[in-house]
Amino acid sequence: MEHQQSEAIYRRALEVLPGGISRNTIFRKPFPNYVEAARGCKITDVEGVTRIDFANNMASLIHGHSFQPVVEAVTEQITKGTAYTMASAIEVAYAELLCHRVPGFDKIRFMNSGTEAVMAMIKAARAFTGRPKIAKAEGAYHGTYDYAEVSQTAAPANWGSIDHPNSTPVVQGTPQGVLNDVVVFPFNDIERTLAILDRQAGEIACVLVDPVPHRVGLLQAHSEFIEALYHWTRKNGALLVFDEVVTFRVHYTGAQEKYPIRPDLTALGKIIGGGFPVGALAGHADVMQMLDPRESPLRFPHSGTFSANPVTMTAGFVAMSHFDQEAVLKINAITQKAKDQIAEAAALAGVPLSITGAGSMFRMHFRSTPPQTYREAYQPKERAAVMNAFIDHLYYQGKILTTNTCSCMFSTAITQTEVDQLTEAMLNGFRALKGEILAAANE
Ligand SMILES: Cc1ncc(COP(=O)(O)O)c(C=O)c1O
Incomplete structure (x- = not known):
């Protein structure tokens, strides 16, 4: 039997993991x-x-699996420790590499996942503007932060009118307050989106966009759409923030390279970890200052046990140096x-x-x-x-x-x-x- 061993492992898995798995993306019937x-x-x-x-x-x-330069660098790093309650120079070198690479990345804060990067981006926007709401595209996946996942699985039975899409929960039990604070717009539809945003102007901290959102159909954001959002945010005191967790691979400086404007903040993840868990928030100095622990009052305190650990930083540095x-x-x-x-x-x-x-x-x-x-x-x-x-x-x-x-x-x-x-x-x-x-x- 071709799959006998996997089936046996899966039977064991069912005893200890819900559905036998740890991430739904890899689930496969009858077993992975x-x-x-x-x-x-x-x-x-x-x-x-x-x-x-x-x-x-x-x-x-x-670079695919077990990319040799990453394997060698990480193997050496592991012998020197994997995580410290101290800083390591490699995080500075890697921050320099990414900030020098992308115009508009004045500062960067490393973290552990794309979900965390999007969450931090939203919190930074709220801290900067003092506003509670975010706006996002219907169907777009941005990880699993409560606010970011609203309407990700919107379906005909609940999505409502296209002129005023419903904020629909993904997880049962999502608080109504979360749904109330997320404004949902139709991707690439300038007229409807601006009308929807106008109705909440003054309350929106940021407009969140993935420039090529996978779950929306892997459609590219039209330049006119991005420009319209940019000008709306300038006029209404909100931030334009990009989720480039996936799309940073698309051009040398991310998908944002092809637009005439720059987002205020960008969430990163995936490839910048060189194969290890990672996330990062990068952007303009004035907004990134929200995270600066020297500030008083500090408007956005942020920590993470494994943030900028030297293994991820080493792997990311080597992987991105080769992705020239x-x-x-x-x-x-x-x-x-x-x-x-x-x-x-x-x-x-x-x-x-x-x-x-x-x-x-x-x-x-x-x-x-x-x-x-x-x-x-x-x-x-x-x-x-x-x-x-x-x-x-x-x-x-x-x-x-x-x-x-x-x-x-x-x-x-x-x-x-x-x-x-x-x-x-x-x-x-x-x-x-x-x-x-x-x-x-x-x-
Ligand atoms: C566009 C986008 N944003 C955020 C995330 C969340 O990243 P992570 O799985 O590292 O939490 C993903 C994950 O697939 C994603 O595709």
Whole structure:
């Protein structure tokens, strides 16, 4: 039996972990396969099956697994200690690297996850403006802070009018006060968004945007939309803050590079940890001053036991030093090549396909034109089932690992050979599931 060992581990897991897992993203029916080892773009499970990894721990491994320069640097650091109740020089060197890299990163504070970075960003905006509310796009995922997750799973049954989207809870028991303090707008819809924001002007501390939000459909924010938000925030005394936890990989200075304006604050995570848990808040000196412990009164006291630990700082420093201008252009070019080949494969198989995304990441939709909004990208159960069957086909038959939305997040370890294998697996999947794909596309 191919999956006997994983099944046995999963049976044990069910006894001690809710649903047998520690993060819902890796859940797979009937059970997940357990990893034995991973290197570069290959990941091998305990059954000895090797897959090509296009998920890269949900976009966080920019150089793939066990990147040798990181392994060497971290191995050396571990012999000198892993976390201290003292500062370490590597956090300063890494802060210099990121602040010198990105215009508008005057100061940076390191922390332990993207969730924490978004939470700190919201708190800094509240402390700076003295206002309670935030505004965010319907459907956008920003981690699991109560306020940031509002309306992330909005569905036809509860999302309300597009002119005035409801603030919907993700977790049962979310306090009404949290919902009241989150203003929800439709992504990329300038007119409606400004009308919604105007109704709460004076109470909004920040407008929170992910420039290429995955759960909205991996759609890129239009430049006009970002500019409109920027000007609205200038006029109304609010901050414009970006969640670049995922999108920092898209260009050398993040997705923000392609817009004519700079956000006041940026939340970071994923790739800047070099494979280790990380988060960071970066931005303009006047807002970052909220965190300065020399201030009196200190408006935003912030700590974290493992923040800026030397292992993460070392790994991040090495990983990001290697992710230079040339590496960014190269990874984006090979990702574009993959998108072109997959589009050709879909045409060959006769299935409708559109591909959204930016830089080194893309997401597939079984429809001939790309969705323009969260509500258009939203997958009712039947359509989601077809996508899940396709993901499973890639995983079991094609030996390809994608994310659970069928998006691919490239690493610099991926070459043309893996792109060709991905394309072939996709073509086989399109052919095997053509009937189901066509039926779902017509709904
Ligand atoms: C856009 C975005 N923001 C924030 C987060 C939260 O990051 P973390 O999982 O490190 O808490 C994620 C995680 O996937 C994300 O995609």
